[in-house]
Amino acid sequence: MEKTEWRRKRVVLVPYPFQGHITPMLQLGSVLHSHCFSITVLQTNFNSLDPSDHPSFTFLTLPDGLEGLDVSLNNLLNVMSVMNANCEAPFEEHMTRMLGEEDGGEVACIIYDPFMKFVDIVADKLKVPTMQLKVNPAAYTHSMVIFLQLLQQKLIPLPESSDLNVLVPEAYPLRYKDFLMPVTQGIPEPVVEFIQTNTNVQSNAAVIWNSVESLDHWPLQQLQQRWSIPFFPVGPLHKSAQPLQTSLIKEDKACLSWLDRQSPNSVLFVSLGSLSVMDEEELINMAWGIAKSEQPFLWVLPPNLLNGSDPIDTLPQEFKEMTRERGCTVKWAPQKKVLAHTAVGGFLTHCGWNSTLEVLCEGVPLICRPSFGDHMVISRYITQEWKVGIAVEVKTEDGYERAIRTLMASEEGKMIKQRAVNL
Structure with missing residues (x-):
């Protein structure tokens, strides 16, 4: 009988290039690698990691067009928009090449940060299954779902004189002041689109949460009733992953x-x-x-x-x-x-x-x-x-x-x- 070489299935990771998003994505990659998956990370030029710090992973680059752009907190929605526009074509090129390689191992799926919404467009075109990694608690995603509902029902914006310490119906223990945006002001359309993107998971095969059932039980339950796809609360990822060098700033030990x-x-x-x-x-x-x-x-x-x-x-x-x-x-x-x-x-x-x-x-x-x-x-x-x-x-x-x-x-x-x- 002819001997055949066993090949790992490949998982493609697409992190959003900020510290709080990169770290759990790489931790998930470490866990999957320990379960015999090959890991390919597609990272932007901005805030890119040194591949030599992660010899078990393959790194490919996505030109993001952010050179010279204001990447401060106040401009993050614009940063996201520019990144999504510029990364789609090179991401499709990388994926097309991977899918055509005979010796690269079958691509099992793409796991991506929901802020990198170009992934959904390309994956749908190439018929590759996707999963989202939610790097926030389910409680936050649930709060955005409630926020959108209040907007659609025209229950916000509230009058300027409103008591924002009042509890939000269907969102205990949250108050109106705990939402992502001030609820006494008009909500800009780009913000509404951002929230819609972050709460749209229906095109995915599953959602992976860096969370814990015991901490996030009620929000996970509420979201599971809305979405029919499987949830996997597998956190805290830092406890199950191998120690990784993911800091974007030099640590003073x-x-x-x-x-x-x-x-x-x-x-x-x-x-x-x-x-x-x-x-x-x-x-x-x-x-x-x-x-x-x-x-x-x-x-x-x-x-x-x-x-x-x-x-x-x-x-x-x-x-x-x-x-x-x-x-x-x-x-x-x-x-x-x-x-x-x-x-x-x-x-x-x-x-x-x-x-x-x-x-x-x-x-x-x-x-x-x-x-x-x-x-x-x-x-x-x-x-x-x-x-x-x-x-x-x-x-x-x-x-x-x-x-x-x-x-x-x-x-x-x-x-x-x-x-x-x-x-």
């Missing part, structure tokens, strides 16, 4: 040595992610809140946090002198290792989903300072549904100090910590 010298559960870790921005006034308020709380802290201050100025240079000299013995500031940190460190007793966070899954897995309680996107929904679940964190009042002078003292040095904080450990 020296902060781990600093943590080694701190007492157990004493340090507040502060990080608002790679895309969040704030004004100088809030940065100074946060700094004085941290200083007056008298807690040891590790504070991540990436260069883009102030939209131009270096936030570390902007901190008052008096703050630096007051906290020199009990504080550490870095531009970026190896977050998973930091959160797993025994010295860390609390996490002041923007409530990004990757950060939230990482901290929940370590039993560390949270202070929530949401910025945009799914952050408000996640913050609400952290504080009201899972009860493992508190919200900070950013518009009050002593809001940060009060939140830090409550979490790190009060009886209420001890109970929150215990719930985080139990969860």
Whole structure:
């Protein structure tokens, strides 16, 4: 009998090129590779990873046309539009070539980020099955479905005088203020199209969620009643994947040595992610809140946090002198290792989903300072549904100090910590 060579089936991954989207997609690739799939990653020029850091994967490039374009948070819808227009043709070329290769292994499916909507167009034309990877919780997707319904029923926009703390029907525990967009304003058509794209999964074979049934049960149940395709909540992916180098910013690992010298559960870790921005006034308020709380802290201050100025240079000299013995500031940190460190007793966070899954897995309680996107929904679940964190009042002078003292040095904080450990 003639011997035939066994070939892995190939899975094609198409991540959206921002940190919170790239990381879980590559983690999923690692899991699938361990289950004998060949992994090909089609990545844009913008925020591309170094293929040498991932020798098990094959990388191909999608020219995105973003050179010289404003890629800041305020221009993300335009970035998405330009990217989708420019990536469709090269993606089709790559896929056509892969499908024609006899020795490349059969293409099992394409797994893509829903923001990369050109994938659907090409996959439908080439008859290749697709799955979406949702890098947000089902609670966020469900909130957008409800948002669209309210728009269609003309129940929003609400009058300017409306109480936005009122609970949204069919979306407990969310309030009107927790939606992606302000509900007292007209909703621009590009935003409506973005939400429709993000909630349209009917052309897919399945949806993979970087989420957990026990955290996301009710929203998953509600969405499953609307959509007939299978759901696979396989998260948290960072716990099942091999360790990967996916950071777009160089990590300062020296902060781990600093943590080694701190007492157990004493340090507040502060990080608002790679895309969040704030004004100088809030940065100074946060700094004085941290200083007056008298807690040891590790504070991540990436260069883009102030939209131009270096936030570390902007901190008052008096703050630096007051906290020199009990504080550490870095531009970026190896977050998973930091959160797993025994010295860390609390996490002041923007409530990004990757950060939230990482901290929940370590039993560390949270202070929530949401910025945009799914952050408000996640913050609400952290504080009201899972009860493992508190919200900070950013518009009050002593809001940060009060939140830090409550979490790190009060009886209420001890109970929150215990719930985080139990969860």
